[in-house]
Amino acid sequence: MAKATFQAPRGTRDMLPEDLVLTRHLERTARAVAVSSGFAEIRTPFFEETRLFTRSLGETSDVVSKEMFTVPSRAAEGKKGSRSSYTFRPEGTAGVARAYVNGGYAAKAPLQKWYYLGPMFRYERPQKGRERQFTQFGIEAFGATSPLLDAEVVDLAVRFFEALGFGSELEVRVSTMGDSSDRDRWREALRDYFCPQLEERCADCQSRFERNVFRLLDCKVPRCVDLSAEAPQLAAVLGEEAADHHEAFLAALRVIGREPVVDSSIVRGLDYYTRTVFEVHYPSLGARSALCGGGRYDGLVEEFGGAPTPGVGFAVGFTATELALKELGLPPQEHVADLEAERCPCVFVAAVSDAERGSVFALASRLRREGVHPVVLDYRGKSLKAQLKEASKSGAAYTVVLGANEVAAGTAVLRDMAAGEEVALPQAELAEHIASQVISSA
RNA sequence: GUGGGCAUAGCUCAGUUGGUUAGAGCACCAGAUUGUGAUUCUGGGGGUCGCGGGUUCGAGUCCCGUUGCCCACCCCA
Numbered sequence: 001m002a003k004a005t006f007q008a009p010r011g012t013r014d015m016l017p018e019d020l021v022l023t024r025h026l027e028r029t030a031r032a033v034a035v036s037s038g039f040a041e042i043r044t045p046f047f048e049e050t051r052l053f054t055r056s057l058g059e060t061s062d063v064v065s066k067e068m069f070t071v072p073s074r075a076a077e078g079k080k081g082s083r084s085s086y087t088f089r090p091e092g093t094a095g096v097a098r099a100y101v102n103g104g105y106a107a108k109a110p111l112q113k114w115y116y117l118g119p120m121f122r123y124e125r126p127q128k129g130r131e132r133q134f135t136q137f138g139i140e141a142f143g144a145t146s147p148l149l150d151a152e153v154v155d156l157a158v159r160f161f162e163a164l165g166f167g168s169e170l171e172v173r174v175s176t177m178g179d180s181s182d183r184d185r186w187r188e189a190l191r192d193y194f195c196p197q198l199e200e201r202c203a204d205c206q207s208r209f210e211r212n213v214f215r216l217l218d219c220k221v222p223r224c225v226d227l228s229a230e231a232p233q234l235a236a237v238l239g240e241e242a243a244d245h246h247e248a249f250l251a252a253l254r255v256i257g258r259e260p261v262v263d264s265s266i267v268r269g270l271d272y273y274t275r276t277v278f279e280v281h282y283p284s285l286g287a288r289s290a291l292c293g294g295g296r297y298d299g300l301v302e303e304f305g306g307a308p309t310p311g312v313g314f315a316v317g318f319t320a321t322e323l324a325l326k327e328l329g330l331p332p333q334e335h336v337a338d339l340e341a342e343r344c345p346c347v348f349v350a351a352v353s354d355a356e357r358g359s360v361f362a363l364a365s366r367l368r369r370e371g372v373h374p375v376v377l378d379y380r381g382k383s384l385k386a387q388l389k390e391a392s393k394s395g396a397a398y399t400v401v402l403g404a405n406e407v408a409a410g411t412a413v414l415r416d417m418a419a420g421e422e423v424a425l426p427q428a429e430l431a432e433h434i435a436s437q438v439i440s441s442a
Numbered sequence: 443g444u445g446g447g448c449a450u451a452g453c454u455c456a457g458u459u460g461g462u463u464a465g466a467g468c469a470c471c472a473g474a475u476u477g478u479g480a481u482u483c484u485g486g487g488g489g490u491c492g493c494g495g496g497u498u499c500g501a502g503u504c505c506c507g508u509u510g511c512c513c514a515c516c517c518c519a
Binding site for chain 2: 063067211384391399413
């Protein structure tokens, strides 16, 4: 093995050209689906003031308490204060909501539908389907409380997966967290209920009690399940408006044929969620069946100093999605054929001997200017035989051969690599000839 | 943060109870009478066996440490 020199940081990876075919397909599918529902792209900084995340996600959330990539701000060095550090964004919603506030949209154009696509960072122990740097596609819709918008967001998420080839097994699981006051009352009720029985519960539940009481509800340890049986329900404290919203949301999903599975164990880990929470699952994937998650966050914009503005959105991580696609043998080859084709040259220009290298270089340049692409050639002094071999290996559709005779006559030999047939043509006619062949074979 | 597994050629891996110059396939490079590739044949380059200690006459093989990777838990995308 080569001497150990440098390697990509833990939990990161190089996205090599061959890997990018799938990733780029996900990106363009995401864009197409988002745009089709009237969402526009927004790009926010990769890092933000640390405060932005501690405020929105919650101090006790796992993300904030142990998974943030934080760096000190040089300007603030030696000074006290909460502006003294920056954090690489662990999720997209906080930054987008901040941009919404800073952009003054609440006053000038409150209804905004945005999508984003880019890297997120979490300082976690890497494992299958989880990395420290990962790509996320997300959408956020601000400015409307209508449950129709919640349903549209869910629909968009499902359409994204459908466009990638996921089938009818796609499942929409939904629940509600109530309004923030409902949520607060429910949290207190749960704490009162669980506190006396903590001793009897598993170690995980004991730590979850502090971080996120809601999590005790979906512990799988049999003993804990029994102890949770009589736990207070959100329904008992759910406000009328939030309850109506939830019912209307369910109805809206049914109207568009997205039959929801109501699952009260869906408790998103971030503090900002209110009312609607949902996940899209693909059950046959087993332990990693959750493909995306999202929900409503009506208090977030206000939390960042903006006028009270509702919002709803979701995010999907590409790491798990790519993994799922590979397991299911997706996407169909024809969906990525064009991206694969980009990696294969159309024409390889070969020199018979060193004397023609200059002519080959010039002809390659000419062909490119005439619209043929990709056009490649050898730079390593390879023999004609080796050039043909390389052309074949690279998947080139054609090889153009230039020898002393062709250079003298201003012609070239055009070899169809698949058919193994050759024709001699004037160099001036090559581009046109190739173009007509490519069109007729397509 | 907790637990488990694995580190031998660019890649995927062999390597027997520790024993002579560490192997295969694929990949790569070059040839097979001199202007032609996908098949075939021949040859070639490339490894201080992750790193550091220890046991031993002798360690890729056993022991300890260390680093990295993978998998699971926690949690999440």
